[in-house]
Amino acid sequence: MTLMLSPAVRDALESWLKHEKALNSATENTLKAYRTDVLGFLSFLNQHFGEQSGLAPLARVGVTDMRAWMAHERGRGVAARSLARSLSAVKSFYRWLSAREGFEPTAVLSTRAPKFHKKLPRPLAEDAARAMIETVELQSQKGWVAARDVAVVTLLYGCGLRISEALGLTGKDAPLPDVLRIVGKGGKERLVPVLNAARDAVGRYTDLCPFDLDSDAPLFRGVRGGALNPRLISGVMESARMQLGLPATATPHAMRHSFATHLLSAGGDLRAIQELLGHSSLSTTQAYTAVDTARLMEVYEKAHPKA
Template sequence: MTLLISPAARDALENWLASARALKGAAENTITAYRADVLEFIVFLTAHHAEPQGLKPLARVTTPDMRAFMAHLRGQGAAPRSMARKLSAVKSFYRWLAEREGFEPTAVIMARAPKFQKKLPRPLDESAARAMIETVEMQSADSWIGARDAAVVTLLYGCGLRISEALGLRGRDWPMGESLRITGKGGKERIVPVLPLARDAVGIYLQLCPFEPEPEAPIFRGARGGALNPRLIQKVTEKARLQLGLPATATPHAMRHSFATHLLAAGGDLRAIQELLGHASLSTTQAYTAVDEVHLMKVYEATHPKAG
């Protein structure tokens, strides 16, 4: 794909990605997605205009060009959410490029993304979350592996960790105090409280684990002692979900959503929950408000004498 764009455009793209990595602390997965999305746009322009897209042609992008790009994405079968993500990456690149090259990026910046309905998190209720942890523990014949899996899922629910954050814990993080310093997306650090339930679950696992905890080694080990693959946690929760008759949305990440929703339902402050989850934007956390409203309406409709 890179052969279809000019060296100047390729250099500009790589310089923008380097700045996103350095200044914004963008994660490598994000950088990879940015590169693919902007490359797709530049390659489209190359084919659309039948000429290499150097910096000057890139600066002359028009509103009809942007409409043609969106039509191209639709023709490729891209979903509205995917189209919106690609357009967002292109806009970010153009803001940076326009500032460096001194041109007006209005045609790109004003391009409209297709509307799509944001998927709300699907939390488990408290009893289902507890049942998930208990059932996960019984999936393995090896007691230490069952204890390991239960400890990981307990951290997702009890501390609101992402699965990558739980599996990123090192021996130096044990013993756990009343809080943990977590490095999340983009290298951002946050402090999360550790409930006794979560601390005890990790302690039980470490007592049974045949591998000694080492300061720089992962706390959670695979069967042969290496770092635990997150796919194994996904598989064991899927198996537990099927046994419990829970919906397909009952994933490891749903345990993190459940943590936030249950805190909110108990009167937790939205901004405090934002800090605990490590969300960069409050709007991301506000999705849980909608979830809670949905839950409350279901309770209302089921119990109010005049409902229905």
């Protein structure tokens, strides 16, 4: 069945996608996924309402309509994770559309996503992690931007920082000390040793950065001098991993994941890795490092021998 969209809806969809690209730095892959998800929803509404999807039918979508859509998707075998992603795209579109058109979007925005177990990102092999850092440097023709991207990715892999933690560093953190004091989730502080490679990468960036890195201002800057948007690092890594032939799981968070996994594989103490990552419980670290139970027990027993 051909999807019939009114010119007004087509215009709205394209305008929203442009908005996501311009203001939220959405990548082409992300925009493609958004388009597919929202078009799938609109296709359902065509059949559900028995009429062309215009702005008026979109504005009157209610709770029962949303339930019917989700039931339809599950009925045709869509996994909970994929449905949650589609719902997120639909909500984003409706949030923007309702503000533009002036209708109440509560029925859509209040729809709960199906529950699913989040998969942890797969770690990169050690040589792949090094190749990622080297290839990230090739993504920009501006020397200081290339140095900036290398510095950020090196902090993710070399210090196990979250992207938000790396981009939360300020001018007073440079040059990097031997130990960084990081404020993580929930305001929890932890101390993270800084490798020479990370210190050198950040030092090269600060030497080349054309902006004044005031002590209270963000350390990592965008090309216009504002705080660096994490989506830009995701985009750079996306380009690099495609050049390297790495899977889509090679994300900024996967670099932190690789940091933990490689430390554990090298015989690192599980409790120490827990502290470095800023996890509140050991069980979180066990799941995060994605190693087999036998290996975890071996490390655990060495650290806590039985009497």
